[in-house]
Structure formats: structure tokens, C-alpha cells
Amino acid sequence: MQNSLKGITVVAVEQAVAAPYASSRLADAGARVIKVERSEGDFARNYDKLVRGQSAYFVWLNRGKESVCLDLRLEMDREVLDTLIANADVFIQNLKPGSIEKLGFASAGLRRRFPRLITCDISGFGEIGPYSHLKAYDLIVQAETGLCAITGNQHGPARVGVSVCDISAGMTAHSAILQALYHRKITGEGTSIQVSLFDAVADWMSVPVLQNDYSGYHTVRAGVKHPSLAPYGAYRCADGKEVILSIQNDREWVNFCEKFLKQPALTRAPGFADNMERLGHRVQLDEIIERRFSELSCHEAMQELEAAALAYGRLNELVDVSRHPHIRRVQVGTPEGIVQTIAPAAIFNSERPSLRPVPALGDHTEAVREEVLGLLRERAASA
Numbered sequence: 001m002q003n004s005l006k007g008i009t010v011v012a013v014e015q016a017v018a019a020p021y022a023s024s025r026l027a028d029a030g031a032r033v034i035k036v037e038r039s040e041g042d043f044a045r046n047y048d049k050l051v052r053g054q055s056a057y058f059v060w061l062n063r064g065k066e067s068v069c070l071d072l073r074l075e076m077d078r079e080v081l082d083t084l085i086a087n088a089d090v091f092i093q094n095l096k097p098g099s100i101e102k103l104g105f106a107s108a109g110l111r112r113r114f115p116r117l118i119t120c121d122i123s124g125f126g127e128i129g130p131y132s133h134l135k136a137y138d139l140i141v142q143a144e145t146g147l148c149a150i151t152g153n154q155h156g157p158a159r160v161g162v163s164v165c166d167i168s169a170g171m172t173a174h175s176a177i178l179q180a181l182y183h184r185k186i187t188g189e190g191t192s193i194q195v196s197l198f199d200a201v202a203d204w205m206s207v208p209v210l211q212n213d214y215s216g217y218h219t220v221r222a223g224v225k226h227p228s229l230a231p232y233g234a235y236r237c238a239d240g241k242e243v244i245l246s247i248q249n250d251r252e253w254v255n256f257c258e259k260f261l262k263q264p265a266l267t268r269a270p271g272f273a274d275n276m277e278r279l280g281h282r283v284q285l286d287e288i289i290e291r292r293f294s295e296l297s298c299h300e301a302m303q304e305l306e307a308a309a310l311a312y313g314r315l316n317e318l319v320d321v322s323r324h325p326h327i328r329r330v331q332v333g334t335p336e337g338i339v340q341t342i343a344p345a346a347i348f349n350s351e352r353p354s355l356r357p358v359p360a361l362g363d364h365t366e367a368v369r370e371e372v373l374g375l376l377r378e379r380a381a382s383a
Contacts, residue, residue, distance in 0.1 A: 002353060003030035008181070010034065011084045012065075012092040013072075013105070015042045017138070017163050018122045018197060019094035020061040021170025022177065026090070027064030028344055028355065034084055034368060035065040036072075041361040052336035054358075059339055063332050064356035066364035072103045081105065083372045086114060090177055094122035096135050107192050117190045118180045120173050126196035141165040141197040145205055153223035168200040224315065230278040231256070231289055234315050241298035242315040245289075245305065250274070252310055259308035261292050333357030 008031040012023040020035075020042070027033040035042070042062075047055040070077040082105075085091050091110060093100050100106060100121070107119035121127065124136020131144075139159050142148050147165075152158030173195045180191035208219040211228070224244065225233030234242045247253050258264040266272055266288070271281035278285055293301055298314070305312040314320070321327065328343040332355045344353055 002028070002348065002351065005029040005031040005181075008032070008090065009088045010090040010092060011081070011088045012036065013081070013100065014092060014094055016044050016094070017057060017061060017166035018169040018173070018195075019092050019120075020044065021167055022120065022122070022173035023065065023092055024061045024063060025170075025174045025344075026177065028353070031090075033065040034088075034364070035062065035067050035359070036070050036081060036084075037067055037361065039069050039071060039362075041067075041069075045361065051339055052334060054334055054336055059332070059334055059358050060341065063358050065359055066368065067359035067362055068368045069362040069365045078104060080369060080372050083375055084368070085110060085117070087375060088117065089181070090118045090120065092120045092122070092173070092177075097123060097133050111190060111192050115190055116184060116188065118177060118184065118193065119190070120177055120193040120195065122169055122173055122195050122197075124196060125198045127194055131198070136197055138163040138165045138197070141201060145198060145201045146208070147201055147205060150208055150219045150221060150227060152221040154221065157221065165197040165201045168204060169195050169197045172200045172203075225282075228279065229275060230282050231285060233286075235286075235289055235293040235301075237293050237296055237298040237301050239297045243293065243298055243301050243305070244313040244315055246311040248311070255308045256310055260304050260310065261288065263288070330355055335360040 005026060008026070010023055010026050010031050010033045012019060012033060013036045014020050014023060015037075023033045023035070042058065044061070045055050045058045047057045050056050051059050070080055072078055072081060085105070091105075091107070093105070107121055110117055110119055123132070124141060125131040125134055136144075139148075142151075142159055142165055145165075148157040148159060151160055173193065176193045176195060180193060184190055208227070211217040211219065217228075219227045221227075222233070226246075229246070229248065232246045232248075234244050236242050245256075247256055254264075254267050257266045271277050272285060296304065302312055302314075316324070329340045330343040330353050331338050332341050333339075334357065341355075344355075
């Protein structure tokens, strides 16, 4: 399964996170991904220097690719890109609005010339609408979609701690490209795909928006509590450690009251009988739960929750996650040496993934230029 896309060629004029996420997952599946960079490189190469002197984002999202430096202001380099696209299956780009069109590589034109080509344009706000001309980065979109408004606590809104809008757009693009490849296999036709950061996260905001639109329910910032389920959140134990508890249905609520709280009558008490009632009386409910957790160490609380067949977890710090017994790691080569990175989430046939290395800037420029010259000679000979 690791080579399920072997034979597929992807050309990506990409930068930052969203498009590199999509193309990296195609590379993980065996596709040949030719990453076109400026002479100074994808600016994500310089986000930080924290992984053997390299950017953590770049190491994460660019394994298995070929790095080709082109100056697309030059006609000869535009001809190189045009030849690469002519022989590709997928073209991905996420330059700022209008840039790819000015360079002569608008998807509509490419699709007319190459009917089997799958094009994927990733942008901040899409190609239509009043904001379509604007540049957009992750936090801007988190704010615009209302994600910040429901993230944080009573003291104010917060940014989700990872680049969730970029990642969501990259995931959406990846799944759309796979769908388009399957469509082409059946019909022989390529597809034009547009994905925006805004649309990707707006889709994820469907539950709070639907709740607001149809019931006037306003999702409040709840910190590490769930905004619409109770009890669901973090509770401090006698040793100062915090445990996350989740109750999702009536059966679990009964088990929780009987086996953990030791208060079976609470299941029928006014204000606590169902989830909506519990939400309205969350302060009182949390006081009861907090008293019980304060009597137990973290280990004791987790033992009792597990015995009651309830879902629980620890409120871990990053150092805890790095040492987590459930984390799967895999080696990836980089220009500065081997890095132990978190393994891809999907496991195929119980196989351990083998990742191709992260390229140095321009690692494959000369080889790809020679390849393009050969293709041009073949084209001229057959003309």
C-alpha cells in the first residue's frame, strides 16, 4: 500500500503548509512529487531551526519529494514547468491570489490543454466571493470562521495550538485529489479542484453554526470542557494531576453516578437527568464531581473510571506526549541527518511505513532539467 500511487506524478508549486500537506501524503503513498521552489526556497524552510537546524514544519511536510528551483519570471524556467505539467497527473499550487495566473499557469487553461490533468488550487478564501483577493494565513482564517470565538475560556478567545486551517485544507485537498484520480480512472477525464482554508474550517464549524441557526444555542468558550456535553472536561485529583473525563450517553451517565461518584440517585435528580439539563446546571454538577476527584490520586481515579467502563485521559504536556507509550515513530532522512518523526496515522496491512527523505533546496534541479531537455528533444523529433 505504501506504493499504491507509484507511477503518479505530481507537480507542486507550493509553500507553507496546506499544499505541502496534501502533496506529502501523495508522496507517502508512492507518488513522484516534484516540488517547485524559488531560489531562496519555500519560506517554510525558515519558520524555525529547531530540528537539527531545520524547520520542524518543513521536515514534517516535505519528505519524499524532489526539490527543483525555478525562477518562473524567466521564460526558460516557465518552459521547464510547462513541460513538467504536460507530463504530470496532478498539478497543485497555493501561491497568493492571482500569481499563478500571471505566470501563465491558470488551472482553466491547463485543463483545456491537458484534459487528463487534475489541478488543485489552494487559497485562503477561494476563487469567488468578496474576500477571494486577500492573502490569508492560518490565524486569520481561525478568526474569520469563528473558530477562535469558541476556543479559549471565559477570559477570552484563543488560537488552536496547531495550524488547523492549513492542515484541514491540506487534508481536504488530499482526499479530493484521490477522488479525482479514481474519477479519471473510470472516465479518462481530469478534474479542476478548488480548496480554501476558509471553506475547509467553515465545514468543521457546522455543529456550532447549526446549533446557533436553528435553536439560538450559543457555543461558549469552555477551556478544556466540552461546550455542549456534560460532564466532559478536566478534573483535578488529590495529587494535583488532572484527568479528562467524557460522558457521552445515558448508559455512561448511570455508570458514572453509580460506580464512580457513588451517588446513584443523581441520575434522577432534577437538573441532571439528561445532557441538556446537565449543561444548564454544569456549575453544580462540576462541584459534585470535583469533590470526588479530590479524594483520589490520578492513578486511583483512572483505575475507577476504567473499572466503570468510562472514557478518560490525562491532561498531558508536550514532554508527556513525546514519551507517550502509544506514539508510533518512524525514521526519515533529512539533509542534516536522521530524524525520528511521528508515523503517518493510517496503517496499511500492519506494515511499518518507510518514508523517503526530505530534500535539500534544489537537490533535484539539474536532474529534472536534464529530464525536461530529453522530453523536449523527444517532442521535437516526433513533430
